[in-house]
Amino acid sequence: MSTLILLNKPFQVLCQFRAKDGRKTLADYVRVPGVYPAGRLDYDSEGLLILTDDGQLQAQISHPRHKLPKTYWVQVEGEVSDEALDLLRAGVSLKDGPTLPCKARRIETPQLWPRSPPIRERAAIPTCWLELEITEGRNRQVRRMTAAVGFPTLRLVRIAIGNWRLDNLAPGEYRTERVHAPQRARRRPTSSRRKRV
Structure with missing residues (x-):
């Protein structure tokens, strides 16, 4: 199972956990270790931001090829x-x-x-x-x-x-969900035989 955090990112909060200039970041609101944003939301935009501890799920949510x-x-x-x-x-x-x-x-x-x-x-x-x-x-x-x-x-x-909605989360609030991890592509077994030339 993977962890999903649905956060209502407030206005003028950086979509990262560290900043050198004193601006607010996700660390001011989310104190769950090992989660990272799945996509971004501009500093001056508000609303739903998803964080997860699963790299493949993060890619499925944020990568344009999935057209979520x-x-x-x-x-x-x-x-x-x-x-x-x-x-x-x-x-x-x-x-x-x-x-x-x-x-x-x-x-x-x-x-x-x-x-x-x-x-x-x-x-x-x-x-x-x-x-x-x-x-x-x-x-x-x-x-x-x-x-x-x-x-x-x-x-x-x-x-x-996608199907995840902000619902009634106030700015700075989040809820946590547990979801099934996405299926990982199986790697082909590598052969130790040398090819004949």
């Missing part, structure tokens, strides 16, 4: 148009190439914990919330996608990775 869907609630500046949603769904062009198609929809303002510090608000510019589901994991991908269609991200909260 990741779901985000995204607060953006402006009222997102239908055209912008269609662009997101089809895939947008970024500097490192086009993104894969994703699921994108408008949602009502979700019931979330207050962020500290709060987002910047401009009286003359409205905001709205989207739910995006992507299967890639590029650096700051969701932020770059919404900016590419004209709606900068103000707040980003990951709520699900």
